[in-house]
Amino acid sequence: MEDTICAISTSLGVGAISIVRVTGPETLNIVSEIFSSDIKSSESHTIKYGHIVDSGEVIDEVLLMIMKAPKTYTKEDIVEINCHGGINTTNKILEVLLKHGCRLAEPGEFTKRAYLNGRINLLEAEAVGELIKAKSDSKRKLSLNQIGGNLTKKITGIREILVSLMANIEVNIDYPEYTDNLIITEGLLKEKLAVISRELASLVKGAKYGKIVNNGINVAIVGKPNVGKSSILNHLLDEQKAIVTDIAGTTRDIIEGTISLNGIEVNLIDTAGIHETNDLVESLGVQKSLESIENADVVLLVLDGSRAIDDEDKDLLNKVPKDKTIIFINKSDSLIHQDIDTDLSLVYGNTMEVDGLDKLKDKLIEYFDINSINKDLTYLSNARQTDLVNKASNALQEGLNNLEKGIPIDLIESNLKDCFDYLGQIIGDTYDEAVIDRLFQNFCVGK
Secondary structure, three states: OOOOEEEEOOOOOOOOEEEEEEEOOOHHHHHHHHEOOOOOOOOOOEEEEEEEEEOOEEEEEEEEEEEOOOOOOOOOOEEEEEEEOOHHHHHHHHHHHHHOOOEEOOOOHHHHHHHHOOOOOHHHHHHHHHHHHOOOHHHHHHHHHHHOOHHHHHHHHHHHHHHHHHHHHHHHHHOOOOOOOOOOOHHHHHHHHHHHHHHHHHHHHHHHHHHHHHHOEEEEEEEOOOOOHHHHHHHHHOOOOOOOOOOOOOOOOOEEEEEEEOOEEEEEEEOOOOOOOOOHHHHHHHHHHHHHHHHOOEEEEEEEOOOOOOHHHHHHHHHOOHHHEEEEEEOHHHOOOOOOOOOOEEEEOOOOOOOOOHHHHHHHHHHOOHHHHHHHOOOOOOHHHHHHHHHHHHHHHHHHHHHHOOOOHHHHHHHHHHHHHHHHHHHOOOOOHHHHHHHHOOOOOOO
8 A cells, every 4th residue: 555556547459548547655756757747736636738758758648637635536646647549658658657666556456445545345346346347238237336335325224223233232231220222122122133134135135136137147058959959049149159950969069159138148058969879079068068957047948849749858857957947849830739747937939930039038037037137236246245145144034033032132142243244244344354355356457
């Protein structure tokens, strides 16, 4: 935190403009040394025209954006050098800054300083990184909601109730003579904890939605050879990604593609046909298909609607997990009567008609409740946050269970403290330094 750091904040390559960012205690002094005029007395949040100069040599014609502490992203002085785009020019300005006393910033160090200086909390800092990587509109909105503080308000509100309860429990124990304080009875505590439990349940449910928005949905397309799996992939992607022939076993490896359903990324995984084979390469493909079934969020089992169900189809119906499988009867344009004994959802369609897969898309939207997900987009989203909110919910539930067992209120306070601490870790009020370092390593340099 005592160093003045610098980094290129734009993608390095050929372009009209590049931005080199500097922040830290010596920012104004260092930049003044290499700029054609002194900027130390310049007003904050102004732009100044001039040249970057090193040892009498003009490096580039630039615009400096000058932002003085504390009203900056890091709460330290920041100068952003807007120079001409291009690898050589941008790197040369970075080289001159390093020569005059700056240190090259670590990945995410600007945002890390914003967090450590109290500009943003940890939840908001993580959202900055996710916003940069967002590939869908839903993911962008989710990250903006986190940066905007909507989730922070929810978590802070729960923690305020918890700390108020813990404080009153302490007062009741240590100063029973103070009758003007709220007396925490078993009934009142149960009522308060029930309110918190509902709030946490909402956060836990939202975290599942957030995972879908953040990571997308993995759909494994499985079935026998030649039932139309690759045609389904190509039709959904609207491109010829997979080779389609009448020869069984054409697809021997995993082929993937991504589509968007109502703003949610759906990762489609076309697999090799599952059947008994003596071909070594094909058998490896079959093994990968079986692994895809285990790792997928939903399995799309494709059956050929133009043929009768055979023993291989029945074997597949027994192999797929019942809790995450949708059966798609393909080739509905040539459909024959089939006797399918299953409790799983059945969807009919084909790849010959323009709207032949519309019912399949509708089923996926319904299966993951995508329309409900898009209504709010104020969710916890990554694995760290989800783990902590689950731990907070479990700690509170343990407190409720202990209350039901008749355990004294003062002992239940430890459950409330655990819940309070887990929620604090989500927003970074309490943190492990190693976790923080690891978290910001996933950011790009310059952010």
